[in-house]
Amino acid sequence: MLVAVDQYGQAVSLANRPNEQLIHEVRSSRHFCPSCRQPVILKAGAIKIPHFAHASSHACEAFSEGESERHLKGKADMHNWIRRTHEVEMEAYLPEISQRPDLLVDGKVAMEYQCSHMSVDLFVNRTEGYKQNGLFPFWIYGGPPIKKRAQLYHFSVFHRLFFQYSPLFGFWFLSYCPDRELFILYSQLIPVQSSLYFASVQMIPLHSLPYPPSFAKTSGSFLTLSDWFRQKQHWLQKQLYFRQGLYHPFLSTVYKTGHNPFLLPPWVGVPIRFMALIKNHPVEWQFYLWNDLLVHKPKAESKEAAAVLQERVRKGDLQLNMFPLFSFPTLLDLIEEYLLLFQSIGAMNEKESKTTLEQMEKERRFTEDFEELIMTRLIF
Ligand SMILES: [Zn+2]
Incomplete structure (x- = not known):
């Protein structure tokens, strides 16, 4: 997690590339998980970006341990991207539904940057939870790259959960790669078999995309x-x-x-x-x-x-x-x-x-x- 609370109940965020001084301050005082209130410790090594982790392993409803570097970096990137123009809260807790989206934008959009595999049921339940709470669920895929075979892309059952539909782009799927700070938009998705799709693919650098994202339509027919x-x-x-x-x-x-x-x-x-x-x-x-x-x-x-x-x-x-x-x-x-x-x-x-x-x-x-x-x- 990138946000913890200090002993006075104040949120402390590591989302914006914390400097030495903040790291030092955080290290010299006690911090707690905003969800389960158990102690957390700062992890600021040479490899992963600085983040908090529970001091002892136990079941925490909102945070599972082992958040990957990819997830932490992606979440921080998007936080920095959105806050240029919009109100955004990282890891905001929604008590009515006991859920904690990665980012809450303008109090209206629950954004999830999902890197690890999850069950269909869990994906559907979280999505429904947001909708029932009047929030717009926005999932961005962050897992391993979509595989390409000849001119076709492989979208598994899990990948297909992220599909969205719009009249301009047809079925579309958005992923974000934190290593390259790049969004990859697959649109005009047309299946030739259950998991193999024709797609029109665009790569958009994070810094050049506005929030909410708006994409240019690509033209040209790619399937006869x-x-x-x-x-x-x-x-x-x-x-x-x-x-x-x-x-x-x-x-x-x-x-x-x-x-x-x-x-x-x-x-x-x-x-x-x-x-x-x-x-x-x-x-x-x-x-x-x-x-x-x-x-x-x-x-x-x-x-x-x-x-x-x-x-x-x-x-x-x-x-x-x-x-x-x-x-x-x-x-x-x-x-x-x-x-x-x-x-x-x-x-x-x-x-x-x-x-x-x-x-x-x-x-x-x-x-x-x-x-x-x-x-x-x-x-x-
Ligand atoms: Zn916890």
Whole structure:
């Protein structure tokens, strides 16, 4: 922790690069944890930045020991960044919810700089605690760098908890690297599989970003529909040959209903705005939608379509992603996007392909006719 109280109950902060004199003063008097009131000691060695730690190990509700250098430095950096223009309190205790955000900005924004892994439940509970207390939760990721594979980024279940949504940037994710004093913004996040995403990436030095952060929109399309179809083929092959094969609930439904997963109509498995809401590949939920509903009722309403997908979620065939930080878009918004496309391309008029060659030709024509329509609705 970077803030403790002295014997008179006054807060003593080490956030602003404490000088020798302050270090000396702190060393020569007693300090206490602002949460559990147990004694804390100053740790000011050569490696970590100066901070307080409990003198004896015991269960403290608000502070777990072993705060990393990365967390301490990141928290101090952000404190210095925000206080240039706004009121900010470090490690402020919120008694109503027994929570202590890393930073409390203008008494309204609870900022968490999260470096270590935590459970989904804990993340959701803390977020809900802030919301119930009238605060806006703002989580910034500080863990190990997001891994890049070819042109795709790997976002785990834990990473995805930090996802935010805005009409300008689509799904976005913000991380901060204290070693380089740099924010990294991943926006326009588009999944090609449950944890692999296309992204537009910007690096912004801490000192050049205002608070609240405002980012410039990056332009340029980085994904084409042919890329997408290639990725989809690759995904299908992987499921069939390396994973559960025919025991895969999606593949078994496809075969049982007399279809071939590689010869499905091209509108089954297209990229759709908001598709990150469903963890499964779009070919899965779009097939269920088509097979369970649209094949009999092409003009179905979005509510009927939502009921179909909810039923598949209940059966365990589909899984929704958990996004605690936003409430729009919803599953219904995703379905409306899909139905709009489905109905505007007159999707029911084509027969299924008989051969791979015929399928390739069909996807080529589909790309020619609908790439613009699909991609302009996908990327913001
Ligand atoms: Zn304590």
